Amino acid sequence: MLSIFHSLEISHYIYLSTVLFSIGLFGVLFRRNAIILLMCIELMLNAVNLLLAAFTEYMGDMQANGQMFVFFIMVVAAAEAAVGLAIIVMVYRNTRKTDVSFLDQLKDS
Amino acid sequence: MNPIALILLFPLLGFVINGVVGHKLPKSISSGLGTIMVLLSFITAIMQWSVVAADANGSIAWDAYTFFNLDGILFKAAFSLDHLSIWMTLIITGVGTLIHLYSMSYMDHDKNTSKFFSYLNFFVFNMLLLVLGSNFLMMFFGWEGVGLCSYLLIGFWYQNESFGGAARKAFVMNRIGDLGLLLGMFLIVKNFGSLEYSQVLPAIAEGSSSNVLVTSIAILLFIGAMGKSAQIPLFTWLPDAMAGPTPVSALIHAATMVTAGIYLIIRCQAMYSLAPMAQELILWIGLATALLGALIGLRQNDIKKVLAYSTVSQLGFMFVALGVGAYTTALFHVTTHAFFKALLFLGAGSVIHGVHERQDISQMGGLKKMMPITYITFLIGTLAISGFPFLSGFFSKDEILANVFHHNIIAYVVLVIAALLTATYMFRLLFLTFFGEFRGTDYKLSEVHESNWKMTLPLVTLAILSILGGLLNLPHYLIHQDGFLANWLRPTFLIFEHSTHTEISTEIALISVAIFVFLFGFIYSRNRYISKGLSPETPTSGMGKVLSNKFYIDEIYNKLIVRPIEFFGYLLFALFDTLLLYGVTFSINPILKFAGRFNRKIQNGNIEYYLIYMVAAIAILLGLNLFFA
Amino acid sequence: MGVFNNLPLPFLVLSFLTILGALYVVTSKNPVHSVLALILTFFTISAHYVLLNAQFLAIVNLMVYAGAIMVLFLFVLMLLNLNKESEPIKSNLWGIAAAISAGLLLVIITAAFQTAGIAVMKSNAEGIGLVKNLGRVLMTEYLVPFELTGILFISAMVGAVLLGKRDKSETVKTEEIV
Numbered sequence: 001m002l003s004i005f006h007s008l009e010i011s012h013y014i015y016l017s018t019v020l021f022s023i024g025l026f027g028v029l030f031r032r033n034a035i036i037l038l039m040c041i042e043l044m045l046n047a048v049n050l051l052l053a054a055f056t057e058y059m060g061d062m063q064a065n066g067q068m069f070v071f072f073i074m075v076v077a078a079a080e081a082a083v084g085l086a087i088i089v090m091v092y093r094n095t096r097k098t099d100v101s102f103l104d105q106l107k108d109s
Numbered sequence: 110m111n112p113i114a115l116i117l118l119f120p121l122l123g124f125v126i127n128g129v130v131g132h133k134l135p136k137s138i139s140s141g142l143g144t145i146m147v148l149l150s151f152i153t154a155i156m157q158w159s160v161v162a163a164d165a166n167g168s169i170a171w172d173a174y175t176f177f178n179l180d181g182i183l184f185k186a187a188f189s190l191d192h193l194s195i196w197m198t199l200i201i202t203g204v205g206t207l208i209h210l211y212s213m214s215y216m217d218h219d220k221n222t223s224k225f226f227s228y229l230n231f232f233v234f235n236m237l238l239l240v241l242g243s244n245f246l247m248m249f250f251g252w253e254g255v256g257l258c259s260y261l262l263i264g265f266w267y268q269n270e271s272f273g274g275a276a277r278k279a280f281v282m283n284r285i286g287d288l289g290l291l292l293g294m295f296l297i298v299k300n301f302g303s304l305e306y307s308q309v310l311p312a313i314a315e316g317s318s319s320n321v322l323v324t325s326i327a328i329l330l331f332i333g334a335m336g337k338s339a340q341i342p343l344f345t346w347l348p349d350a351m352a353g354p355t356p357v358s359a360l361i362h363a364a365t366m367v368t369a370g371i372y373l374i375i376r377c378q379a380m381y382s383l384a385p386m387a388q389e390l391i392l393w394i395g396l397a398t399a400l401l402g403a404l405i406g407l408r409q410n411d412i413k414k415v416l417a418y419s420t421v422s423q424l425g426f427m428f429v430a431l432g433v434g435a436y437t438t439a440l441f442h443v444t445t446h447a448f449f450k451a452l453l454f455l456g457a458g459s460v461i462h463g464v465h466e467r468q469d470i471s472q473m474g475g476l477k478k479m480m481p482i483t484y485i486t487f488l489i490g491t492l493a494i495s496g497f498p499f500l501s502g503f504f505s506k507d508e509i510l511a512n513v514f515h516h517n518i519i520a521y522v523v524l525v526i527a528a529l530l531t532a533t534y535m536f537r538l539l540f541l542t543f544f545g546e547f548r549g550t551d552y553k554l555s556e557v558h559e560s561n562w563k564m565t566l567p568l569v570t571l572a573i574l575s576i577l578g579g580l581l582n583l584p585h586y587l588i589h590q591d592g593f594l595a596n597w598l599r600p601t602f603l604i605f606e607h608s609t610h611t612e613i614s615t616e617i618a619l620i621s622v623a624i625f626v627f628l629f630g631f632i633y634s635r636n637r638y639i640s641k642g643l644s645p646e647t648p649t650s651g652m653g654k655v656l657s658n659k660f661y662i663d664e665i666y667n668k669l670i671v672r673p674i675e676f677f678g679y680l681l682f683a684l685f686d687t688l689l690l691y692g693v694t695f696s697i698n699p700i701l702k703f704a705g706r707f708n709r710k711i712q713n714g715n716i717e718y719y720l721i722y723m724v725a726a727i728a729i730l731l732g733l734n735l736f737f738a
Numbered sequence: 739m740g741v742f743n744n745l746p747l748p749f750l751v752l753s754f755l756t757i758l759g760a761l762y763v764v765t766s767k768n769p770v771h772s773v774l775a776l777i778l779t780f781f782t783i784s785a786h787y788v789l790l791n792a793q794f795l796a797i798v799n800l801m802v803y804a805g806a807i808m809v810l811f812l813f814v815l816m817l818l819n820l821n822k823e824s825e826p827i828k829s830n831l832w833g834i835a836a837a838i839s840a841g842l843l844l845v846i847i848t849a850a851f852q853t854a855g856i857a858v859m860k861s862n863a864e865g866i867g868l869v870k871n872l873g874r875v876l877m878t879e880y881l882v883p884f885e886l887t888g889i890l891f892i893s894a895m896v897g898a899v900l901l902g903k904r905d906k907s908e909t910v911k912t913e914e915i916v
Contacts, residue, residue: 008749013790014851016753020760022844027764029720029836035815036763036772042807043760043776046783049799053792056866064866067792068880071872074802075887079894081807085814086901092818100716107714717832721839728842735850 013054020047034088034098038081045077113171113188115153116198117237119146123230131223140216143226144209147233151202154195161195166600168192170243182302189243189306193601196440196594197240197372200447204364205233207567211455212356214563215462219354225265229360232258236365240372245294245304248373252290252337255366256283262361263353275349282346286336293329296322306376314379314603327380327387334370338424340398345663347421351413355458358413363420363450368443371427375436379603382434392432392516396523399425401660403530407537408657410645411468412457415538419494420450422527426509429524435512436602437595441582442509444594445501448578449493452571456487459560459568460542465552470541471645472550477543479557484543486568491539493575495532496627498620501578507623508584514619525622532630540638541645548644586616749789756782773812780804792867 024047027040049070056066092098123146131139161167168191176184190198209229216222235258239251257280264276294304300322301309313323334340339347350362361367374381374391381388402422409415423446430439461468463480477484493502506528514521547554559565582592591599648654655661711722759779766772780803787796865871876884 008746011851012745012749015848016756016786018844018847018851019757021847022840023757023760023764025724025843026836026840029717029724029839030764030833032717033769035811035818036769039772039776039811040764042803043763043779046780046799046803049795050783050786053787053790053795053867057790057792060866062866062871063879064872064875067795067867067872068875070792070795071798071876072880072883072887074798075890078802078807079890081810082894082898083901085810086898089814089817090901098818103716104714107712721835724839724843728839728846731843731850732846735846735853 010054010058013051013058017047017051017054020044020050032099032101034091034100035085037100038084038088042077042081045073049073111171112153112157112169113190113241114173116150116190116202117188117234117241119149119153120230120234120237122146124227124234127223127227127230131227132221134223136217136222137213139223140209140213140226143230144206144213146230147202147209148206150233150237151199151206154190154198154202157190157195161190161192166191168194176246182298182304184246184304185244186247187243187305188241188247190241191601192597193372193376193440194240196444196597197368198237200444201233201236201240201365204447204451204571205229205360207570208356208360208364208451208455211359211458211564211567212354214561215356215458216354221265225262225354228258228261228265229356232262232361232366236369239369243306245297245306245309248376249290249294252333252369253287255361255369256280256287256337259283259350259361259366262357263350265353265357269352272352275346275352279346279350282343283336286333286343289329289332289335291333293326293333296326296329310377310379310603313383316383320384323380324384324386327377327384328390330373330377330380331370331387331391334373334428335394336370338367338370338428339421340370340394340425340428341401344398344402344421345659345666348414348417348659351411351417355413355454355461358417359451359454359458362417363454364447367420367424368427368447371424371431371439371443374431375440378436378601381431382604388432388434390432391428392520395425395428395430395432396520396527397425398422399429399527400523400530401425403527403534404656405659406534407530408646408648408653410470410647410657412460412470412538412542413454413468415470415534416450416453416457419453419531419535422531423450423494425527426506426524429513429520430509433512433516433520435509437582437592437598438505438508438512440598441592441594442505444581445493445505445575445578448571449490449502449575452486452490452568452575453494455564455568455571456483456490459483459564460487462560462564463557464549465556467549467552470538471647472548473542474545474548475543475554476547476557479554480543480559482559482565482568486565486572487543488539489572489575491535493578495535495630496528496623498624498627499579501575501581503623503627504579504582504584507620508582510623511584511616511619514615525626528623529626529629532627533634534630536631536634537638540634544639584616586613752782752785752789756786769815770812773808773815776811777804777808780808787867790867791865794867794869794872 021044024040024044027043028037031037031040052066052070052073054066055061056064059066088098091103095102123143127139127143131142134142157169160169168189170189171187173186173188176186178184209226212225212229216225219225232255235251235254237251238254239248242248242251260276260280263279264273267273267276297309298304300318301312303309312318336343347362347367351358353361381391399422402418402420402425406415406418406422409418423442427439427442427446430436430442460473460476460480460483463476463483464473467473489500493500496503496506510521510524510528513524580593582594584592646653646657648657711718756779759775759782762775763772763779766775780799784796784799784804787793787799
């Protein structure tokens with residue numbers, strides 16, 4: 001289908017992916033709610049997925065290595081989201097908050 | 110075993126044994142051990158006499174050990190017992206034995222007798238290293254060693270702070286001279302590629318080295334001799350060295366260590382004969398020292414100080430002899446001076462002992478009744494040094510005067526004046542101490558006692574030697590040939606020493622002058638102190654004050670040299686130590702603390718901050734990689 | 739920067755929506771809004787996948803990410819009862835710092851790509867992302883990782899269950915389910 005879009009180059013997808021990644025990174029740094037934090041991480045992962053898929057298309061890789069990698073990234077992201085959320089629930093049980101700035105027990109007193 | 114090794118071994122053994130276990134031994138054993146060791150060295154040396162005398166330039170050599178080989182230059186511990194060194198060895202060990210014997214009694218009441226004897230033995234060892242060494246390296250080893258022993262022995266009663274200061278002063282002044290000696294040795298190694306006498310001196314005697322070089326080396330070595338043998342300007346340590354026990358003054362500062370400089374110059378006769386400028390320098394410095402020492406000695410009231418300045422003056426005489434090229438005469442005077450000066454010092458020690466540790470002659474007087482042996486031997490010593498006819502001092506001094514007369518009339522006149530002053534102050538000392546009325550204020554004449562045999566036997570022995578010492582080198586007009594010492598020593602000189610043959614008429618004139626000088630001193634002092642019964646002067650004005658304050662030389666040195674150096678030291682301390690060293694070391698702590706506090710804030714346990722740090726770091730690293738890799 | 743003329747409209751619209759959604763995710767005060775915005779973003783990304791000949795991925799993205807993971811997030815949000823967020827917003831300074839850091843990374847990566855000079859030709863390959871192709875590749879070359887993901891999931895499940903367990907000593911009141 002991409003044959004229609006001859007003017008679309010890999011660099012455009014690179015820029016898009018990078019911007020999405022940066023936005024996700026900004027979210028990770030900026031948000032205090034632990035759940036939103038995890039979501040922004042998912043956003044970053046997706047940006048990377050997009051780039052990988054773009055590369056398999058643009059290199060004509062019949063082995064579809066990039067898409068395979070995306071596949072596994074999704075697997076890991078799912079597992080990580082499950083475990084991460086379980087941890088957040090645990091933390092909430094103990095501290096009644098989801099604010100990550102309260103998790104500073106490791107600080108140098 | 111090589112006899113030289115034995116000669117060196119005995120005092121070294123004494124040093125070690127007394128040093129390590131001496132304090133556990135009873136005093137008589139440790140002091141006896143020290144004395145016997147030196148005696149054994151003396152006997153061994155005597156036994157070698159025939160061996161060395163067999164040949165005109167006979168010697169025994171001992172190549173002990175090669176320290177290292179630097180590009181072909183060998184640095185060895187090598188010794189040789191030739192005519193010159195055996196003579197010095199006999200003086201050192203002979204007089205040394207007598208002084209050790211004397212010390213057995215003199216230091217008997219001291220707490221640290223064994224330490225004293227171990228130091229004394231170590232001194233003898235180092236002095237023997239100095240004279241037995243067959244190269245400049247061993248000589249320098251011994252040179253420094255005797256300097257060290259001098260420090261240890263002067264400051265033997267270091268609990269008194271001024272004594273420790275005197276020891277330091279001696280060592281530091283010595284060191285200043287040593288710089289010249291070292292520089293001379295460096296020049297020798299650089300230009301002649303060796304430190305061995307057997308290689309350097311013939312090379313110099315060849316005459317092919319530049320005059321500037323030979324003169325420079327000669328002057329530098331003389332600077333070393335200046336420090337060790339107390340010539341102007343490095344002489345003020347010797348009077349202060351009287352802080353040490355009297356046997357130390359006798360051995361080190363009269364008979365042996367101070368003659369090391371003269372020995373060095375005699376050994377390098379080839380060099381000095383080819384450097385007339387250096388010889389002139391030696392002559393005039395020796396003259397000035399002879400005169401200055403005699404002048405100051407005229408108005409000192411401490412027995413030992415008078416003798417100390419007398420030593421300074423007599424050393425000046427010896428250097429004058431060297432300066433006019435009369436090397437044998439200088440060694441002759443060294444020998445006779447060893448006899449009578451050691452005698453005088455030991456006698457002074459006996460007096461000090463007898464009046465219960467007092468040294469001020471204004472507290473003495475009329476002691477000859479109570480200390481006859483001391484008196485008689487002291488009298489003999491005084492006669493010898495003043496040039497009483499046919500005593501040892503007469504011959505040696507007369508020979509010096511004769512040689513100087515042929516060289517320079519002005520120098521001769523100055524030297525005669527110095528000899529006159531010598532007779533004057535020596536008789537002053539004799540009369541004030543032993544004659545006249547007893548002036549002691551806090552003790553009685555009846556408490557004064559003669560010393561025991563261990564002290565009087567050396568006195569008598571040295572007195573006999575002072576009388577007969579002249580036989581060693583009788584002058585030409587008497588025996589119509591060269592004296593014994595002249596013949597003995599001649600083979601060691603590489604360059605022919607001009608022996609001055611004076612006409613008999615000139616000789617008679619010179620002898621008359623000498624006798625006149627002696628009589629003048631005797632009569633003048635007798636008049637002042639016996640007939641008029643004057644007490645020791647404590648002058649408060651005029652020339653007398655200048656003399657009794659030693660021409661204020663110590664004060665001048667202090668203001669001109671010592672204070673600026675101290676000030677410089679404080680300046681450096683304030684600048685470098687406080688600012689740099691203290692500043693740096695003591696600022697590390699606050700800096701680290703501050704850095705720590707600052708870094709602590711980064712670890713606040715908050716993952717948001719950590720995340721930002723991480724991202725920023727990754728970004729910067731990537732950027733660096735991108736732009737600079 | 740790349741050439742912006744001649745960009746096809748679908749791409750532009752999709753990209754615009756994606757970025758907008760992403761921005762709303764990170765800036766919304768209400769967490770439920772954030773979740774919904776993220777779901778929108780996933781939809782647009784799936785559309786991108788379709789554009790990129792990765793049809794299987796597009797569907798799987800929707801099913802797994804938007805369908806399962808986001809539902810999970812939403813579920814937890816509801817469980818913790820966080821819809822009216824009293825989340826204290828950070829100071830502006832912090833926002834600026836975060837923006838600078840993220841922006842720094844963006845700039846550097848972009849600069850890297852500038853210098854890298856990627857010249858990739860479009861391919862004419864057909865059916866890269868179809869199930870048939872992907873299935874074949876998955877079962878032949880990537881078989882071992884595929885099986886390992888099973889183990890990964892088991893461990894994740896066990897971990898999550900364990901983490902969610904309560905101690906026996908704790909008693910649960912009906913008001914506090916969490």
